[in-house]
Amino acid sequence: MWALRRAYNPLKRRGFCIGTSRACGAKSELGSCHLDEKASVGEAAQVIADRSLSLKRFYSTTGDSSKFFMGRRSFSSQAGAKSSGEVDDDLEDGFSELESPASAEAILESNAEDENEDELISEPEPSEGDDEDAAVEEPQNELELSDTETDVTEKRSPRKGVPSALFKAIVAAPGLSVHNVLDKWVEEGNDLTRAEISLAMLNLRKRRMYGRALQLSEWLESTKRLDFVERDYASRLDLIAKIRGLHTAEKYIEKIPKSLRGEVIYRTLLANCVSINNVKKAEEVFNKMKDLEFSITPFACNQLLLLYKRFDKKKIADVLLLMEKENVKPSLFTYRILIDTKGQSNDITGMDQIVETMKAEGIEPDINTQAVLAKHYVAGGLKEKAEAVLKEMEGGNLNGNRWACQALLPLYAGLGKADEVGRVWKVCESNPRFDECMAAIEAWGKLNKIEAAEAVFDRMLKTAKKLSSKHYSALLKVYINHKMLVKGKDLVKRMADSGCKIGPLTWDALVKLYVEAGELEKADSILQKAVQQSQMRPMFCSYMVIMDQYTNRGDIHNSEKMFHRMRQAGYMSRLRPFQSLIQAYINAKAPAYGIRERMKADNVFPNKALAGQLAQVDAFRRTAVSDLLD
Known part of the structure; x- marks a missing residue:
C-alpha cells in the first residue's frame, strides 16, 4: 500500500508528503490535526493555505469521536480543485451518454467494481424496453447489491442474461x-421463488426500468411474499434513491x-451519493459508517476515489493514506481509478509507476484497465505504447x-488507423452487438468517414425492432463533431417519428x-422550451455548454x-x-459585486484558480495605480 501511495504521490513532485501525512495522522489521535504549512511545498502549500485538511475524523476508529468538520475546514464537501481553464463534464449530475462508450471515464463508470461483493453492473444490453427517462440521473452507475456468499453463483449462472417469465409479465x-x-401471477399458480424474483429484478435493472423494479420490491415487502434480508432492503433503498431521491432514501x-x-x-446509499456527485452527502454517509463502526471496505474507498477524481484530486492521497492505515487492500478498480487520474493529468510516468506497483502486488491489468491506459497513451501521442497495449488486448486471436x-x-480510430478499425469491425460485422455498433459509429466518425458511420447505424435500424435514444445519440455525436446541423435535425425527427422518447440526452445533443x-x-431556446414542456431535468452539461459560450462573449446578462x-x-x-460566471465578468472587464458572498451562501469555496479569477473582478482591490490616484 505504501508503494501505491508513493507511486501515486511521488515525494519529488508533491508536497503532500507521506511524512507530513503520517504526522497528521499521529496528531489526530490527540486532538486536532491541522497540517503544518511549513512542512509542505509546491501546490500542497496552497492546498493547506486554502483548506486546513483535518484527517482526525478520517482516521478515527471509534464512533464517539469528534465531528468530521474540525478546525477551519476538513475533508469536506468544499470540493473542486480543477486547474485553471480545465472544463470537465464529469462534474455533471447526469453524464452525457453522448460521450465515448470506450472512454476512460465510461470504462471506469461502467465497470465500477470487479470484486463480486461490490460489483457495479456495466452498461446493459439495449432492448425494446430501454427507457431514456430512467437513465437521466445515473447513466453509468448501476449497483448490483449482493453479498459474496449468496450471489456469486447467481451472477455466474448461465440464466443471468435470460429474461424470466416474471420479467416479461411485468414489462x-x-x-x-x-x-x-403480480397479484394475478400468484393467483394463476405461477412460481414466485427467490431465484425467479432475483432474475426478474436483475433484468429490470439491466434495462434501467427502476420504476417497475421498485414496484416489484414494494409488492414483495407489503405482501410478505419474501423474507427480506439485508441485501433485499439494500436493493429497495437503491431503487428509492434512483427514483425518489436521496432524502427519501434516507428516510427509508x-x-x-x-x-x-x-x-x-x-x-x-454512499454509491448513490457518488453517482449524482453529491460530495457533501457522500462524506456524511462515509462518516456515518465510521460512527457505526463498520469495517472500511475497498468498495467504500473506491467510491470516494471516484468522487475526488472528478472534484478534488488532491484528496485522493488522503483516501490512500486511510486505506493504508486501515489495512484495506486496493482492488483492481482502485488501480484503474488511479491510472485514469494520472492519465487525465498527463502524468504518463506516474501512470506507468502505478501499473508497475499493481503488477508487483500480483494484479494484472484487465482489458478495461488496458483500455484506459491505451486511451491516455493515444492522447499523449505515445503511439507505439498505445499500439502495444492494443495488441495485448487482442490477445493474438481477436475472434x-x-x-x-x-x-x-475507437482506440484504433484515435490513432488514425482506418485499416485496423476495418479489421476489427470485420470480426463483428456478421453478427454485431449494439455496443459494438455504437463503438464503430464513433470510430468511423473520428476518422471522418461519415458514410461508414451511417451504414453501421442503418444496420442497427434493420436489426432492432426499436432503438433507444442512446443508440441514436452515437450518430448524433458524429454529426455534432462535424457541425452537420441539417443531418442532426433530420435524425432527431426520425427519433420522434419512430416513437423514441425525446428526453435530457437528446436535448443535450441538440444543444451541442x-x-x-x-x-x-x-x-438556448431549445433548452428553455424543453424545461417548460417536460418535468424532466436537463443535464448539467447542457446548461454549461451554453453558459460557457456566453462567457466567451463577455455577456454578463445571459451568463x-x-x-x-x-x-x-x-x-x-x-x-x-x-x-464560468466570474470569467464572464473578466471578459467583460466589469467588477462582480458581492460574488464572494454569493459563493459563501452556496457553501462554495474557491480553489487556487478561482481565487485568481476573484482577484480580477474585485471592485475594491488595491493596485499601484489606484494608490497613486488616491
Whole structure:
C-alpha cells in the first residue's frame, strides 16, 4: 500500500508528503490535526493555505469521536480543485451518454467494481424496453447489491442474461399496474421463488426500468411474499434513491429493522451519493459508517476515489493514506481509478509507476484497465505504447477475444488507423452487438468517414425492432463533431417519428449541435422550451455548454440568466458555474459585486484558480495605480 501511495504521490513532485501525512495522522489521535504549512511545498502549500485538511475524523476508529468538520475546514464537501481553464463534464449530475462508450471515464463508470461483493453492473444490453427517462440521473452507475456468499453463483449462472417469465409479465403490464400483474401471477399458480424474483429484478435493472423494479420490491415487502434480508432492503433503498431521491432514501433506512441496517445498506446509499456527485452527502454517509463502526471496505474507498477524481484530486492521497492505515487492500478498480487520474493529468510516468506497483502486488491489468491506459497513451501521442497495449488486448486471436472489440474500435480510430478499425469491425460485422455498433459509429466518425458511420447505424435500424435514444445519440455525436446541423435535425425527427422518447440526452445533443453550428440563441431556446414542456431535468452539461459560450462573449446578462436557470434546476453548490460566471465578468472587464458572498451562501469555496479569477473582478482591490490616484 505504501508503494501505491508513493507511486501515486511521488515525494519529488508533491508536497503532500507521506511524512507530513503520517504526522497528521499521529496528531489526530490527540486532538486536532491541522497540517503544518511549513512542512509542505509546491501546490500542497496552497492546498493547506486554502483548506486546513483535518484527517482526525478520517482516521478515527471509534464512533464517539469528534465531528468530521474540525478546525477551519476538513475533508469536506468544499470540493473542486480543477486547474485553471480545465472544463470537465464529469462534474455533471447526469453524464452525457453522448460521450465515448470506450472512454476512460465510461470504462471506469461502467465497470465500477470487479470484486463480486461490490460489483457495479456495466452498461446493459439495449432492448425494446430501454427507457431514456430512467437513465437521466445515473447513466453509468448501476449497483448490483449482493453479498459474496449468496450471489456469486447467481451472477455466474448461465440464466443471468435470460429474461424470466416474471420479467416479461411485468414489462408487458401498463406502467402503474405492476402490483395487479403480480397479484394475478400468484393467483394463476405461477412460481414466485427467490431465484425467479432475483432474475426478474436483475433484468429490470439491466434495462434501467427502476420504476417497475421498485414496484416489484414494494409488492414483495407489503405482501410478505419474501423474507427480506439485508441485501433485499439494500436493493429497495437503491431503487428509492434512483427514483425518489436521496432524502427519501434516507428516510427509508429508518424503516429498515435495526438488525438489518448493516454495511451493505450504507454503502448502497454512499454509491448513490457518488453517482449524482453529491460530495457533501457522500462524506456524511462515509462518516456515518465510521460512527457505526463498520469495517472500511475497498468498495467504500473506491467510491470516494471516484468522487475526488472528478472534484478534488488532491484528496485522493488522503483516501490512500486511510486505506493504508486501515489495512484495506486496493482492488483492481482502485488501480484503474488511479491510472485514469494520472492519465487525465498527463502524468504518463506516474501512470506507468502505478501499473508497475499493481503488477508487483500480483494484479494484472484487465482489458478495461488496458483500455484506459491505451486511451491516455493515444492522447499523449505515445503511439507505439498505445499500439502495444492494443495488441495485448487482442490477445493474438481477436475472434476469441470478441468482447475486446468495443474498446478497440475507437482506440484504433484515435490513432488514425482506418485499416485496423476495418479489421476489427470485420470480426463483428456478421453478427454485431449494439455496443459494438455504437463503438464503430464513433470510430468511423473520428476518422471522418461519415458514410461508414451511417451504414453501421442503418444496420442497427434493420436489426432492432426499436432503438433507444442512446443508440441514436452515437450518430448524433458524429454529426455534432462535424457541425452537420441539417443531418442532426433530420435524425432527431426520425427519433420522434419512430416513437423514441425525446428526453435530457437528446436535448443535450441538440444543444451541442446548435452550439457547434454557431447558433447559440437557438440552443438556448431549445433548452428553455424543453424545461417548460417536460418535468424532466436537463443535464448539467447542457446548461454549461451554453453558459460557457456566453462567457466567451463577455455577456454578463445571459451568463447570469443561465446561472439562475441552473439554480432553478437544482444544480447548486458547484464550482464550475461560478468559474464560468466570474470569467464572464473578466471578459467583460466589469467588477462582480458581492460574488464572494454569493459563493459563501452556496457553501462554495474557491480553489487556487478561482481565487485568481476573484482577484480580477474585485471592485475594491488595491493596485499601484489606484494608490497613486488616491
